[in-house]
Amino acid sequence: MRYGFAIDQRTCIGCHACTVACKTEHEVPLGQFRTWVKYVDAGEFPNTTRSFGVMRCNHCTDAPCVKICPTGALFKRDDGIVDFDNERCIGCKSCMQACPYDAIYIDQDTHTAAKCNMCAHRVDNDMEPACVVVCPTHSIWVGDLDDPTSGIATLVSTQQTAVRSPEQNTGPNVFYLGADRAVLDPLVAPVADTYIWAEPDAHRRETAADLPGDRTTKARTTLNTAHPRPWGWRVTTYLWTKAVAAGALAVAGLAHILGIDLGWLGDYAAPAVAMAGAALTGVLLIWDLKRPERFLYIFLRSNWSSWLVWGAYALAAFGGVAALWVLAAFLGSAWGATVLAWAALVSGALVAGYTGFLFGQAEGRDLWQSPLLFWHLLVQAAMVGTGALLVVAPFAGLSDGAVGFLVRVFVLSTGLHLLMLLIEYSGRHASRQATLAAHIITRGRYARLFWLGAIVPAVVAAALAAPSWNGSAGAALLVAAGLLTQISLLAYETAFVRAGQDPPLS
Incomplete structure (x- = not known):
């Protein structure tokens, strides 16, 4: 029937x-x-x-x-x-x-x-x-x-x-x-x-x-009828906060696995950034609900085909990993730190990347259907997560090797982010709607925000950090680079979220 x-x-x-x-x-x-x-x-x-x-x-x-x-x-x-x-x-x-x-x-x-x-x-x-x-x-x-x-x-x-x-x-x-x-x-x-x-x-x-x-x-x-954009600045900001959280902890986990000592920056600052970012992400998501008092329904009445549900569980697990990381550092548990380092990589990737699958389910927004999106979200998380750590790194008493590690991750992820943007917006798109949305970003109403707000700060940030490739450069340059990349991602997500919703559907 x-x-x-x-x-x-x-x-x-x-x-x-x-x-x-x-x-x-x-x-x-x-x-x-x-x-x-x-x-x-x-x-x-x-x-x-x-x-x-x-x-x-x-x-x-x-x-x-x-x-x-x-x-x-x-x-x-x-x-x-x-x-x-x-x-x-x-x-x-x-x-x-x-x-x-x-x-x-x-x-x-x-x-x-x-x-x-x-x-x-x-x-x-x-x-x-x-x-x-x-x-x-x-x-x-x-x-x-x-x-x-x-x-x-x-x-x-x-x-x-x-x-x-x-x-x-x-x-x-x-x-x-x-x-x-x-x-x-x-x-x-x-x-x-x-x-x-x-x-x-x-x-x-x-x-x-x-x-x-x-x-x-x-x-x-x-x-016709009115159809305003369903998602606004809270969703844009959420993409940034969870990227910072996931990237900071995942990079700290990678450093531990590679045997690079980040000192208290890795033991306490990175998980603190992760927990704060995850908490703020949750606040933004609940704030954006029209019935926020029902937010627990995501866990109590879960529809397992929805990536919003999987994302909520990923965020909860990620917060738990970050909290256990601090506890393991406080107790001096080397074995626990190693287990949690791997858990940080996995949970960080889930938190950073699940939105790619969630946006993939948003079939009304063709710009968001890019096959690159999941991988791009991971790269963005590495970029802004490491950027957040670079802001603190000059005050952490790190060795040149540790600083160099952070800088290399930062510069490479920023460069890869820019390369992915080039591929995404210079190539052909799968539909007219996606083509239109991409045009709005690069040549339309959001062009200034995209080029001056997202691209230029990212390029400048990478250029400022690059001299510290081996860990020997001024603290001011690292702080500036770390802050600029946050501005860059916020500007890009603003254009991306808004333009994806701009082509009319009726």
Whole structure:
């Protein structure tokens, strides 16, 4: 059984009856929508056309929102309907990043995720969804797509249909008949200066100039809903804090394994940085939740397909390793220190790199799907973690060999970070959305932040530290290099997180 929708845009008159019925049926707050009608105008006056598109959850066969949800608040029913349980939702907004269709929003009354659920309560009582009942032109069909005798299955099998974002391979179960390409493809029709009955939200207006559009049809969106970025500065900062934490402890662990004595810098300062960074990371993640009082649901109601869950456990284990490291140093346990050094490498890699898999599950954000991301996160952690240790190193009384070790790790990781950026942003991308996001970073609205905030400080930091390759240079240069690299990564993550969310999805 596989319930789905078919929407006949050939007969849709754009009356918004479906929108009103949905809002009434589910008491959707003002300004938020589970289903809405998008308008796209093309041509120039007086030769203009207007096309409509009914937008909503696609009840995907392979629903990425279900995979990424850390608490199972989003789930797929046996009949194929993707439903949600707001009693389990913690408001992490990861489902919004996973959805390639902008179908999920955070309900301003409950502060939990919500979307079209095909009026599952009505379906369970053998009734059609509210939008289907009120449509005056019978433009919305619903039923079992796997039943060849159903009206919707007959319609879809005998008529030419299209789906939104087929390249995402989610198996959408909302099929469009006669829909204009500019309605289904959000990159083709940038927003106009104004909507016909409203003003575009700030985010859509900001990104409109970056969209390629269609020069032939001059298509433009003249009515749509607001879709602000789900993740902001807290997620950007979290990427930095966990990188510092993971890198500092992992580098200290590597030094111990190689027999390099970092003194109290390795015994106490590195684990202290790790614990502080991990704690701050946890604070930022909980702070960013819309229902922070439910954060323990990640551990109590874990959905093991979500990398957000695996990341939470990795952070907890990492904090434990850092605490045990301090205890082993205090007790002078050489055997314990060696075991913990290896544990630091493993847990540090998990903490630094799990976000690569989490962002990989955010299928709505193609820029974040890079196969380099996991490895790049490890390199970034080594860079800023060692940078943090370099700030303290001049005051730790280290030998030239120990300082040289830190400098070599720092310079090599910084150089590799810059090389990975070159590969990432000078090469081809797998999708138009990713290409657009990369263009926004390197040549668009974030170009100054990227080049002057991320690239230049990293290059300068490596140049300042390089003279200490063998451990013989001024303390001021090392401190400056360590601080500059923190600024560099924060600037880059700001551009990366924001630009990844900028290409419109609906």
